[in-house]
Amino acid sequence: MSVEHLDETESTTRERVRDLIIELGPITAADMAERLDLTSAAIRRHLGALEKVGQVTVREDTSAAPRGRGRPAKRYIATPAAHKPAGEAYARLAVQALQQLGDEVGPAAVEEFARHRSAELTTRYRAAVEAAGEDVDARAAALAQALSHDGYAATSRPVGVSDTVAVQLCQGHCPVQQIAAQFPQLCEAETQAFADLLGVHVQRLATLAGGEHVCTTHIPVSIPTRAKE
Structure with a gap:
């Protein structure tokens, strides 16, 4: 696979991650991985890239339902920068x-x-x-x-x-x-x-x-x- 094709595939997948967050956010990384049939590592990579350019951010899970030990799950939402300009x-x-x-x-x-x-x-x-x-x-x-x-x-x-x-x-x-x-x-x-x-x-x-x-x-x-x- 050429570098150009690899970059295009990465870009398309990243857009799918961003669009899913826009549609269903707040959403966890685990939910995204399941819905998009991607590995946890791939989701983390794309989320990191989207956070770096300011298109997504984290909203802590404030659900009152008990989760047991551990930190609350991170839920991602889109920022205004994630939305395609409408002209x-x-x-x-x-x-x-x-x-x-x-x-x-x-x-x-x-x-x-x-x-x-x-x-x-x-x-x-x-x-x-x-x-x-x-x-x-x-x-x-x-x-x-x-x-x-x-x-x-x-x-x-x-x-x-x-x-x-x-x-x-x-x-x-x-x-x-x-x-x-x-x-x-x-x-x-x-x-x-x-x-x-x-x-x-x-x-x-x-x-x-x-x-x-x-x-x-x-x-x-x-x-x-x-x-x-």
Whole structure:
């Protein structure tokens, strides 16, 4: 195998490790090795390289569950540097356009733009969500899959001790992250679209635009869905 091919293989594997952390973090090295079918040594090598360039960092396991003796397992999360740029020039242009819209027409114009985005998202994902049936958990999973298809690196994760009472929709990527950092109305519009699609009141717990490593939306699944209009 040539040096060039070896370097390309290493780079591709490292991207797979980084992308898995973006999608499923916080995640342990052992979980990564199992999911990617890599050795522990290979995972440690790639994690070291990703930490060196500032793309991943460690979050200590704060789980209340007893682990016995020894240090808590390290769980890795992605840093903002891990996310592929969504086009710096495009982001700057979009921010400037929204700023000018707000300055010349007023804040209500930006709010109206956000409402249009909410409606667009609802329309885009309605068919995929409706096909999952009436179960909120299944609808959330379908929404996560549809979002992942569009590059959001989304997953649907159950939360709760015994019976599942809620799921969390986690998005490792956000195509409008740089814009939403200055215009949180876009995050609010997305949250409203999720509520409309799932038929329940949802709560946004964290956002990439707000500096977190993932966008997290809390979705209750044990309460009756809202009546359709």
